[in-house]
Amino acid sequence: MIHEKRVLLKNLGKINPASIDDYEKAGGYKAIRKALDMNHLLVIDEMMNSSLRGRGGAGFSTGLKNKFTSESCLRCEQKYLICNADEGEPGTFKDRIIMENDPHLLIEGMLIAAYAIGASKAFVYLRGEYYRSIDMVTLAIKTAREKGYIGSKIFGSDFSVDIEIRLGAGSYLCGEELTLLESMEGKRGYPRIKPPFPAEKGLFGYPTLVNNVETLATIPVIIAEGSEWYSKLGIPESPGTKIFTISGDVANPGFFEVEMGTTLRDIVYGLAGGIKDGKRLKAMLLGGAAGTFVDETVLDTPMAYDSLKEKGAVLGSGAIMVLDETRSILCMTQSILEFFKHECCGKCVPCRVGTDRLVRMIKDINRGNENRFTLEEMVDEAGYIAKTSLCPLGQSPIMPLASLQRYFNDQF
Amino acid sequence: MIKSTADIFSDFKGTEDDLIPVLQKVQENFGYLSQKSMMDVGRFLRIPTSKVWATATFYTQFRLKPIGEKHIMLCRGTACHVKGAPRILDEIELKLGITEGETSSDGKYSLESVACIGACGLAPCILINEDVKGRLTPKLVNKLFEDKERRDQDVE
Numbered sequence: 001m002i003h004e005k006r007v008l009l010k011n012l013g014k015i016n017p018a019s020i021d022d023y024e025k026a027g028g029y030k031a032i033r034k035a036l037d038m039n040h041l042l043v044i045d046e047m048m049n050s051s052l053r054g055r056g057g058a059g060f061s062t063g064l065k066n067k068f069t070s071e072s073c074l075r076c077e078q079k080y081l082i083c084n085a086d087e088g089e090p091g092t093f094k095d096r097i098i099m100e101n102d103p104h105l106l107i108e109g110m111l112i113a114a115y116a117i118g119a120s121k122a123f124v125y126l127r128g129e130y131y132r133s134i135d136m137v138t139l140a141i142k143t144a145r146e147k148g149y150i151g152s153k154i155f156g157s158d159f160s161v162d163i164e165i166r167l168g169a170g171s172y173l174c175g176e177e178l179t180l181l182e183s184m185e186g187k188r189g190y191p192r193i194k195p196p197f198p199a200e201k202g203l204f205g206y207p208t209l210v211n212n213v214e215t216l217a218t219i220p221v222i223i224a225e226g227s228e229w230y231s232k233l234g235i236p237e238s239p240g241t242k243i244f245t246i247s248g249d250v251a252n253p254g255f256f257e258v259e260m261g262t263t264l265r266d267i268v269y270g271l272a273g274g275i276k277d278g279k280r281l282k283a284m285l286l287g288g289a290a291g292t293f294v295d296e297t298v299l300d301t302p303m304a305y306d307s308l309k310e311k312g313a314v315l316g317s318g319a320i321m322v323l324d325e326t327r328s329i330l331c332m333t334q335s336i337l338e339f340f341k342h343e344c345c346g347k348c349v350p351c352r353v354g355t356d357r358l359v360r361m362i363k364d365i366n367r368g369n370e371n372r373f374t375l376e377e378m379v380d381e382a383g384y385i386a387k388t389s390l391c392p393l394g395q396s397p398i399m400p401l402a403s404l405q406r407y408f409n410d411q412f
Numbered sequence: 413m414i415k416s417t418a419d420i421f422s423d424f425k426g427t428e429d430d431l432i433p434v435l436q437k438v439q440e441n442f443g444y445l446s447q448k449s450m451m452d453v454g455r456f457l458r459i460p461t462s463k464v465w466a467t468a469t470f471y472t473q474f475r476l477k478p479i480g481e482k483h484i485m486l487c488r489g490t491a492c493h494v495k496g497a498p499r500i501l502d503e504i505e506l507k508l509g510i511t512e513g514e515t516s517s518d519g520k521y522s523l524e525s526v527a528c529i530g531a532c533g534l535a536p537c538i539l540i541n542e543d544v545k546g547r548l549t550p551k552l553v554n555k556l557f558e559d560k561e562r563r564d565q566d567v568e
Contacts, residue, residue, distance in 0.1 A: 090490035091528070129539065
């Protein structure tokens, strides 16, 4: 029997998330004290040694990202830290669980990251529709500021930092780090050309570190327990734990924190109780709309960045959407493609025209017309969009489509 | 209580990056962004109204028209879609007599669809103002908006 391994969610249900005292009694705000006693380079070393990979979906090394931002533009008088809490990938609600149940863990992680890179100003860019998360994080910032944990010369050190909350205004695209920066500057959420990466030129042109909520919430654990302890969790290619969110046709939809490398079978059948109403499994969509479809042959693959890649799948944000035998893959595909069309910002012509064209193609296929488009043609089109668009949205439709070609070609 | 735009502006330092937070406050206060309020915002931040307009029309949160008392946001995320969100939308539209993007003539209800609201475990779901209503069925929708029907009958 598989059990959850709660590292990030260790306080879940045990403390009152509105109480800073509860968090401290449970050992909170010790990691930041420990970090402030260390040289900031050592803090970054700890992140490097932990091999933590960004939990927002891209899986880039957190230590490296911190290192680049810390080393970039040493003469700059300002650096920024931004917590990306604009969680919007369909099927994903892990950040919300952290913010609603243990907001101080996120604040502590932000303080440590800000210290590591030398940022004196930090923002939480929070999804505007996450009302409860907004309340909890706002309260956490307020109480931490009252206690002097946010502000000037925190915990008796020479380090000063302020944290401010900014609310997203409803754009899926703004969850992407460069677009997020545009939005923070008050502009339309259009993607920027990269390079330069935020580590060189981010918010208002200053070096900026943008990290996901789950990533930042992991940092206090790494500092408190040590990178060696942390890197022993999970499997060597992807150490640590991960919060997976399961929705769709399972008996117990919800969230589960498990060690990296746990198999899909353990998560879907062990933790989520298997397929609802005794039906058979048809497909799973991993990583949300910008994710990949897989079938039951992937059930025994360890859930980790590289092992899934070999199967033509992605871990992404940790969303798992389960479809039983009665669901139509074609209908799902149409829903996903309509989502991309709707969220396309319109800046890059191939994406603007292409996402619309993909919707027409899938509708044509769904109607069952003679001489209808083929999946191959759609993959072709999506591949062209991916090559000629600036941001991850244009690079996304190819993901589900290519996975359909691999696993569900017979459905078209 | 409704404040004037000047009152709202006093909480901000007035730089360009305040644009979205200022618009959010203005909308929270007046329920929508009027042409005049957007011109005020432009003057306050010293940016052209066209730029205010450009930002306001990009983000789905901003509305240029007044909104109903009950703001219904239907999640059109993938999990909700699988669990029957289109049927829920049909049912709500039928029940309230408005289509997506409209406000009922009595100003009671507005209906919009939004991107995944992260309540996928409760799919299909809607937000009514700030409350999540999950695990919806057409029957439950019927019950949720029963009052509306009763009130209409009273009028008749």
